[in-house]
Amino acid sequence: MENKDILAMNRxxxxxxxxxxxxxxxxxxxxxxxxxTASANIDALIAEQVGPGTITMDKITLDxxxxxxxxxxxxxxxxxxHPMEPNNYIEKVAVFVDENxxxxxxxxxxxxxxxxxxxxxxxxxxxxxxxxxxxxSNTGSLFGFSKKIEVAEGGCAG
Amino acid sequence: MTIGSPxxxxxxxxxxxxxxxxxxxxxxxxxxxxxxxxxxTGEIVPAHHVVSVKAVYNDKLVLDAVWTGAVSxxxxxxxxxxxxxxxxxxxxxxxxxxxxxKAAETITVA
Numbered sequence: 017m018e019n020k021d022i023l024a025m026n027r028x029x030x031x032x033x034x035x036x037x038x039x040x041x042x043x044x045x046x047x048x049x050x051x052x053t054a055s056a057n058i059d060a061l062i063a064e065q066v067g068p069g070t071i072t073m074d075k076i077t078l079d080x081x082x083x084x085x086x087x088x089x090x091x092x093x094x095x096x097x098h099p100m101e102p103n104n105y106i107e108k109v110a111v112f113v114d115e116n117x118x119x120x121x122x123x124x125x126x127x128x129x130x131x132x133x134x135x136x137x138x139x140x141x142x143x144x145x146x147x148x149x150x151x152x153s154n155t156g157s158l159f160g161f162s163k164k165i166e167v168a169e170g171g172c173a174g
Numbered sequence: 175m176t177i178g179s180p181x182x183x184x185x186x187x188x189x190x191x192x193x194x195x196x197x198x199x200x201x202x203x204x205x206x207x208x209x210x211x212x213x214x215t216g217e218i219v220p221a222h223h224v225v226s227v228k229a230v231y232n233d234k235l236v237l238d239a240v241w242t243g244a245v246s247x248x249x250x251x252x253x254x255x256x257x258x259x260x261x262x263x264x265x266x267x268x269x270x271x272x273x274x275x276k277a278a279e280t281i282t283v284a
Contacts, residue, residue: 088246088247089246090246093252100256113244116244117207117209118207118209118242118243118244120242120244121241121242121244121245122239122240122241122242122244122245123239123240124237124238124239124240124253125235125237125238125239126236126237126238127234127235127236129231129232129234129236129255129256129258130236130237130253130254130255130256131194131236131254131255131256132194132254132255132256133254134194134196134253134254135237135251135252135253135254136250136251136252136253137245137246137249137250137251137252138245138246138249138250139244139245139246140207140244140245140246
């Protein structure tokens with residue numbers, strides 16, 4: 017199951033190399049064995065936030081430049097193009113920066129009355145990295161977005 | 175550095191029921207991740223950051239955020255909500271030292 021997730025993220029050509037550690041994570045599934053700093057644990061971190069499942073690279077818009085001048089303050093505007101109706105809504109959005117010492121950055125929970133998932137905040141990037149956003153619907157559907165962001169000057173990161 | 179000064183901004187003018195409105199929030203906070211070294215002393219600066227942000231409107235928790243030390247200092251957070259009736263948007267920030275900050279502004283639905 018988790019191997020499928022990896023493929024789902026990679027199929028669209030996002031270049032992330034899952035090394036030996038990543039494969040160990042996928043089959044071993046023990047959190048204790050994870051290296052705390054490697055990008056290889058991203059899939060486990062994503063599963064921890066939104067549960068297992070295939071991530072469809074769809075519905076999330078994040079309109080930011082490829083390059084961040086200041087890694088201490090990278091603007092992250094997230095729009096999820098999905099209904100917010102009582103039985104069909106986005107309940108959670110989680111944000112990750114692969115190359116940060118701690119890749120999980122933030123999560124946001126919503127209810128139908130939120131009306132729209134359209135948020136903006138700012139995060140720190142230690143260096144050039146993949147940025148990932150995963151959204152989960154109340155029915156368990158997972159949607160993803162990822163983009164490589166070049167960082168000119170790293171933020172003292174998190 | 176300064177901590178606090180929580181701020182919430184809602185549309186100044188009355189909005190219509192059902193409108194999606196933007197809510198802007200900001201707070202002064204160092205958002206120390208606990209991973210940064212002090213440039214002069216070389217010592218790790220202890221973690222001190224906001225861990226949760228909650229927004230309540232019309233008696234409902236319309237936004238419930240978990241933050242780590244990777245959120246930028248003096249954090250801005252903008253979000254949208256659907257206007258239902260006149261009432262306050264109440265935002266609460268909590269940090270990892272147990273400090274709590276609150277701010278509220280009222281949306282007027284015409």
